[in-house]
Amino acid sequence: MSVFDIIGPQMVGPSSSHTAGALRLGLLARSLLGRTPERATIGLHGSFATTYQGHGTDRAVVAGLLGMAPDDERIPHSLAVARDAGLDVTFEPVDLGPEAHPNTLRFEIAAGDDRATLIGSSVGGGAVEVTEVNGRAVDLTGRYDTLLIGAQDIPGTTAAVTRLLADAGVNIAFLEVGREKRGREATMIVQTDQPIPDAVVQEVQGFAWVRFARRLQKVTD
Amino acid sequence: MFTSMQEIIERAGAAGEPVWRVVLAEEVDDSGKTEEQVLARLGERLHTMREAVERGLASDTPSVSGLLGGGARRFEEWRQKGASVVGPFIGRVIARAQATMEVNARMGTIVATPTAGSSGILPAVLFAAEDELGFSEEELVHGLLVAAGVGEVIVARASVAGATGGCQAETGSAAAMAAAALTELRGGTPAMVSQAVAFTLQGMLGLVCDPVGGLVEVPCLTRNVSGAVQAVAGSELALAGLSFPIPADEVIDVMGEIGKELDEKYRETAKGGLAATPTGRKLAASVRWEGPGFENTNVARARQLRDEERDEERGPDG
Numbered sequence: 001m002s003v004f005d006i007i008g009p010q011m012v013g014p015s016s017s018h019t020a021g022a023l024r025l026g027l028l029a030r031s032l033l034g035r036t037p038e039r040a041t042i043g044l045h046g047s048f049a050t051t052y053q054g055h056g057t058d059r060a061v062v063a064g065l066l067g068m069a070p071d072d073e074r075i076p077h078s079l080a081v082a083r084d085a086g087l088d089v090t091f092e093p094v095d096l097g098p099e100a101h102p103n104t105l106r107f108e109i110a111a112g113d114d115r116a117t118l119i120g121s122s123v124g125g126g127a128v129e130v131t132e133v134n135g136r137a138v139d140l141t142g143r144y145d146t147l148l149i150g151a152q153d154i155p156g157t158t159a160a161v162t163r164l165l166a167d168a169g170v171n172i173a174f175l176e177v178g179r180e181k182r183g184r185e186a187t188m189i190v191q192t193d194q195p196i197p198d199a200v201v202q203e204v205q206g207f208a209w210v211r212f213a214r215r216l217q218k219v220t221d
Numbered sequence: 222m223f224t225s226m227q228e229i230i231e232r233a234g235a236a237g238e239p240v241w242r243v244v245l246a247e248e249v250d251d252s253g254k255t256e257e258q259v260l261a262r263l264g265e266r267l268h269t270m271r272e273a274v275e276r277g278l279a280s281d282t283p284s285v286s287g288l289l290g291g292g293a294r295r296f297e298e299w300r301q302k303g304a305s306v307v308g309p310f311i312g313r314v315i316a317r318a319q320a321t322m323e324v325n326a327r328m329g330t331i332v333a334t335p336t337a338g339s340s341g342i343l344p345a346v347l348f349a350a351e352d353e354l355g356f357s358e359e360e361l362v363h364g365l366l367v368a369a370g371v372g373e374v375i376v377a378r379a380s381v382a383g384a385t386g387g388c389q390a391e392t393g394s395a396a397a398m399a400a401a402a403l404t405e406l407r408g409g410t411p412a413m414v415s416q417a418v419a420f421t422l423q424g425m426l427g428l429v430c431d432p433v434g435g436l437v438e439v440p441c442l443t444r445n446v447s448g449a450v451q452a453v454a455g456s457e458l459a460l461a462g463l464s465f466p467i468p469a470d471e472v473i474d475v476m477g478e479i480g481k482e483l484d485e486k487y488r489e490t491a492k493g494g495l496a497a498t499p500t501g502r503k504l505a506a507s508v509r510w511e512g513p514g515f516e517n518t519n520v521a522r523a524r525q526l527r528d529e530e531r532d533e534e535r536g537p538d539g
Contacts, residue, residue, distance in 0.1 A: 014437035016338070054285070126336075
């Protein structure tokens with residue numbers, strides 16, 4: 001929480017949760033894919049499903065997928081920008097269950113052969129929470145640059161990743177390591193104080209024991 | 222980040238400093254930014270807030286739905302003709318609260334303070350104070366820090382989201398923030414700042430979020446007017462040295478508790494309150510987004526409906 005969360009975001013209206021927060025979730029989904037998507041199916045849950053057009057949620061989500069900031073004045077026209085950019089978007093109402101926050105989005109996006117899925121909620125004042133990434137449960141706020149790694153469950157993997165980050169001068173704010181079962185795939189979630197350089201992501205992806213490595217760039221101060 | 226008004230009062234009291242200094246020190250501590258960086262960035266936000274007010278007062282551009290547009294300007298012109306009885310301070314507040322909300326509703330750029338749906342209140346009070354009481358831009362930035370401290374406490378103890386806590390969580394929080402800022406700008410002590418929060422928020426308790434058609438337009442715009450006026454009253458009561466018997470932190474807590482108990486239809490779903498009145502439903506039905514680009518095909522119809530109703534209200538001579 002920062003004074004700029006309360007006195008902000010600086011944004012295109014009309015709703016911090018349905019416009020700015022929705023855009024930030026779009027930005028996170030784009031970041032997960034690593035480039036501008038060509039196809040996107042956006043599931044709208046709860047209040048998002050009933051009021052998304054009036055709040056410009058559709059335009060905001062697409063603006064996020066296109067990489068626009070919350071105060072980008074092209075947001076009202078983002079659907080036209082998407083058409084020109086070759087981004088094909090479908091919106092559909094979904095029911096993610098009674099436990100899901102009333103303002104929740106589910107992204108299924110793709111570019112070429114790359115695919116990504118993300119579920120996140122807009123929890124008020126433009127703040128967001130990501131609860132699922134590529135089918136894995138997570139608990140992220142978009143306030144930190146984050147490295148998501150799926151790896152073999154063998155000794156030394158955490159040390160190798162933290163060494164790379166240390167050498168790049170990147171400080172780790174939060175580190176979460178877990179696995180479903182001994183010897184199966186382990187998950188590492190590293191949230192950092194500084195941007196994670198492309199080179200670090202590529203080196204991590206190059207490790208033989210890494211199944212996948214994705215970076216989420218922060219969207220909130 | 223702060224979790225109670227009591228903590229803010231105690232920190233300010235112990236250091237012999239105003240609330241804005243305590244909030245600034247905490248931000249520097251949390252973020253690693255320098256004081257100058259924080260103040261400069263808040264200055265930019267203040268600039269955006271000012272631009273939104275000026276654009277709203279100067280233009281009749283309708284909202285995306287066509288339900289709003291031109292109200293701020295009409296009110297300001299009426300006020301400047303000397304028709305108002307409330308005096309220039311409150312008059313400016315009423316006009317400016319509408320101005321930002323109109324810009325917001327037409328997808329213009331605003332600063333969410335703390336949300337877009339309540340973004341009219343803080344700038345209305347701050348810029349009225351600038352015009353009528355001569356505060357400098359630097360002082361207004363200090364006001365933003367006071368408001369931010371209050372907002373942080375409310376986020377920690379309750380909520381600022383209409384979908385979670387109703388309108389009391391949005392315009393109630395914004396009003397409490399504005400009251401706190403005005404109180405310190407006018408020389409109030411940290412204890413008076415906290416009193417202003419209590420006096421203001423107690424008057425907003427229970428307010429439901431019932432937007433017509435789910436749009437941040439009706440009644441959000443006029444709720445911002447109510448909140449901004451309530452903020453000035455709350456600040457005045459505190460500056461006069463009066464005390465509300467329930468401390469600010471407990472008023473904030475109960476706002477959060479009431480929010481949890483509000484039926485879903487009163488939490489930004491457009492299923493209850495004004496949204497569910499016969500006219501609310503009629504207006505909602507008149508606004509539709511269709512087609513591949515979701516271009517609003519019914520803006521003209523919504524505008525016509527609004528104008529017809531306005532003419533009916535005014536009567537043949539109006």
